[in-house]
Amino acid sequence: xxxxxxxxxxxxxxxxxxxxxxxxxxxxxxxxxxxxxxxxxxxxxxxxxxxxxxxxxxxxxxxxxxxxxxxxxxxxxxxxxxxxxxxxxxxxxxxxxxxxxxxxxxxxxxxxxxxxxxxxxxxxxxxxxxxxxxxxxxxxxxxxxxxxxxxxxxxxxxxxxxxxxxxxxxxxxxxxxxxxxxxxxxxxxxxxxxxxxxxxxxxxxxxxxxxxxxxxxxxxxxxxxxxxxxxxxxxxxxxxxxxx
Numbered sequence: 001x002x003x004x005x006x007x008x009x010x011x012x013x014x015x016x017x018x019x020x021x022x023x024x025x026x027x028x029x030x031x032x033x034x035x036x037x038x039x040x041x042x043x044x045x046x047x048x049x050x051x052x053x054x055x056x057x058x059x060x061x062x063x064x065x066x067x068x069x070x071x072x073x074x075x076x077x078x079x080x081x082x083x084x085x086x087x088x089x090x091x092x093x094x095x096x097x098x099x100x101x102x103x104x105x106x107x108x109x110x111x112x113x114x115x116x117x118x119x120x121x122x123x124x125x126x127x128x129x130x131x132x133x134x135x136x137x138x139x140x141x142x143x144x145x146x147x148x149x150x151x152x153x154x155x156x157x158x159x160x161x162x163x164x165x166x167x168x169x170x171x172x173x174x175x176x177x178x179x180x181x182x183x184x185x186x187x188x189x190x191x192x193x194x195x196x197x198x199x200x201x202x203x204x205x206x207x208x209x210x211x212x213x214x215x216x217x218x219x220x221x222x223x224x225x226x227x228x229x230x231x232x233x234x235x236x237x238x239x240x241x242x243x244x
Contacts, residue, residue, distance in 0.1 A: 001130070001211065003027040005078035007059060007115060008085025010034045012184035013134065015041055016204035017082055022049045024208070027076055031059035032085070061085050061111030071118045080130040080211065081119045083112050094148040101148050108152035113159055120163055123172045130211055131167075131174045133160040137219065139178070140228040143244040164216060176217045177207060180224040196221065 004021045006014050009030035018028050022045045030038045035058055042054040055075045060066065087107035094100040116131060123129030138146055139153030157176055164174035181192040183199055198221055210218045219225035234242070 001026050001080050001208075003029070003076055003078045004080040004082060005029045005031060005074065005119075007031050007081065007083045008061070009041070010037050011084055011086075012200045013182060013203060014082075014084045016200035017084065017207065018045060018054075019048070019201070020204040020208045021080075022052045022054065025049075025052060026080075027053035027055075029055045029057055029074060029076065029078060031057045031070075033058070033060055059115075061115065062106045064111070064114045067115045067118050071115070071122070079128070080132065081116070081123075082132040082134070082207075083116060084134045085111065086134065086136075088146075089149055091144075091146050091148060104148050105152045108149065109155045109159075112156055116159075116163065120167060120172070124167060124170045127171050129172045131160075131163065131172065132177060132207065132211065133174070134177045134179065135160065137178050137180045137224045137228050141232050141239075143231075145244060173211075173214050175211060175215055177210075177220065178217065178224065178228075179203060179220045180227075196223065196227075 001021070001024070004026050006017055006028065008014050009018060010032040014030070014032070018030060018041065022028050028045065030042055032038055035056060038056045042056050045052060045054045053076070057070065057074060059070055085107065087104055089100055089104035094104055112133065116133065119131060123131065133156060135157045136150070136153040138150035139157045142150050157178070160174055160176045167174060179198055181197040182203060183197050203220055206220055219228070231244070
C-alpha cells in the first residue's frame, strides 16, 4: 500500500484514514470539496510525517460528468482507493421532500458508483489494486428511522459485492466496510450509545489492518455483525410492528 486516494477526505473518518496511511509512509491524495480545509490537513500531515507526499484534489461526488477527468488528472496513481463520502440526511424531511431523498441517494450511492466504475476499469487493466467502500449497517435491513439512507447503503453494499465478484480474477480486492455509529460531525446531534459508537482514529487503524488481511466484508465495531444478524432474522410479520 504505497499510495492511497481518499474520496471524501474532509470527513472525520477521511482525515483519520489519511493519518494512518501517512504514518505508514504511503503517499496520500486527499479528494473533496472543501479545498482550504484539505490544504490545512495536507500541511499538517507533511509536518507530522516528514517525507510523505500529500496531494489535494477537488472532487464532487455528484458532479458525475467530471469523474473521468478527475481520475485521469490525479497527480499520482493510487494503489488503494477508499470511498468514504456520504450524507446521513433527515429521514422525516426526506419523506416529505424528494429533494432530500435525492440528495441522500446521490451522495451515498450514485456518486460512489460513478467514481468507482472509473477506478475499477483502471485497476482491472493494471491487474492490481484495492477498493474500499464505506457502506453502513443501516443497509442490512430497512428501518423506519432511516430507510432512505439505509436503502442507498444497501444498494452500495450490493454494488461492492458485485464489484468484488467481478474483479477478483484481476487481482483487485474490494472490501466493504459496514460501520455502525461513528463519533463524527455527521451524528453530532444524535444520542448514540458509547459502547456501539466507534472513534474515527481507531476505525481507521482497523481498516488499514483489514485491507492488509484482504477482508471482504468488515463490521465495525465487530459487535454490529451480531446485532444486525439478529435484526435481519426477525420475521417480517414481527419486524414491521417494531419501532426501530
